[in-house]
Amino acid sequence: MPIEDADLAEITKLLSPERLGKLYQLTGNARAAIEFHQKTLRLGADLMNIIAVIEISLRNSICENLGQHFGQAGWLLSPPPPFHWKESEKTKIVQALDSARRAEYAKLAQATKHGLDALAFPNGRPVNLSHTQRSKLRRTHIQVTDGKIIAELTFYIWKRLCGPDYEHTLWRPTLKKVFPNKRIKRADVADSLEIIYQSRNRLAHHEPVLHDRFTETVAAIKYIAQHLGARTPGDQTPLYRLIADDIAAIEASAAILHAELEAYRT
Template sequence: MPANDATDSSREWVERWLSPPRLGVYLNATGGDHTAALDLYEWNARLGAAFGHDLAHLEVALRNAYDRALTEHLGLSTHWTAAGTQVFAPVLRVRKRGPHGKVTVDINAKSRASLERAIREAGGRKAPPGKVIAQLTFGFWRYLTSAAHEVTLWRPALHHAFPPGTSRPDVDTRVGRLHELRNRVAHHEPLLGIDITARHGDLLHVAALLDPQLRAYIREHSTVADLVAARPVTGR
């Protein structure tokens, strides 16, 4: 049976596969047309895979650029991945949170925990830095440009990964939006209400800051724009 054949006899297995709530998103977008809903779901999956392809290229470039900047400009006696407590020393901030009022949090606790987990997954303390870096998630790199790291990471090191005058908040905002979209793609969530063209613009913009040739390469090999243009007509 073709993947987009959603006749009455096939609807039951489609609901078991996707679950009624997940399928319902696409039925709602297609006015209850099961065949059109499955076409739209297939398109969404292809679009997510295409965006993930481009984002994978950017993530590798970003982590390597940050690794070079941290290695060359922090002035550490060892590689920064082995000096986690120095790079991500406890920094306490008071936050307003819930009915219990203000609480004190260590804004570097998650970064230290992520680094420690990456070291374990890479094979332990003797693992080469490159192997540790490969184990770090996009979420780890995403938060290195947050305002909390303006003084400790951006000014002394990370700004060297970009052209002079690059705005940290601009980089952080764009990478943050890409991180949110990456998580949606990773969890196979609908992309129907997201401006994919704008998010792909974020991706290409950050790529150009890292290296204009990288931007050109990603754009040349990307299928995102073609898929956006080929979105199934739903009648809504």
């Protein structure tokens, strides 16, 4: 549906003049700025879908690898010594545990929630305990699977596990098998994941990923897709084939959008 002239001022207000500022400076008119804003969001949404596939694949590959490496259930919350999580990851895992418990708690009937009081307050519920505190203490007695906790973890932790802090404790002993090509370097994997992570965060906050940042992000995505689980990296890995059409489509869309933007600069 085309934008009506009468709506331009209100749409500019809704999106904010600051957000449209650079596009307005480039195009010189509100309509074009708004249209480019929408095209940029659509491109970002398509890119985010591809990143989601990368994140899911990386997460599942790492978790399968670590499950085999540690050889015991509950390795996420209580990994066998001498290994231990760095404080950053420990905090993220605790937060993910609480999020998983929150999700399960929300599904419970009121009677079941009240039933948790016997576990949370064996000596009776304290007087003047707030509803928030009561719910929080109840949730600590909800059992959730590692899978549900893992689902609450973000890209941050998976890229961290391929970083220098875990080179000697995880990468060399086991995570290298997730990227089994003998010539691959951990730093190259980490650099690619960092690029994807930064763009993912921008997209999650509805910020544009264009021009060099777009090119670098797609290159990083291709690198991970070509190497994840592959002794012989290339465009024929299962993961790369899964997203190949999406990559081709988004590169074509980006080329058109970049050309349209460039036309205003010349």
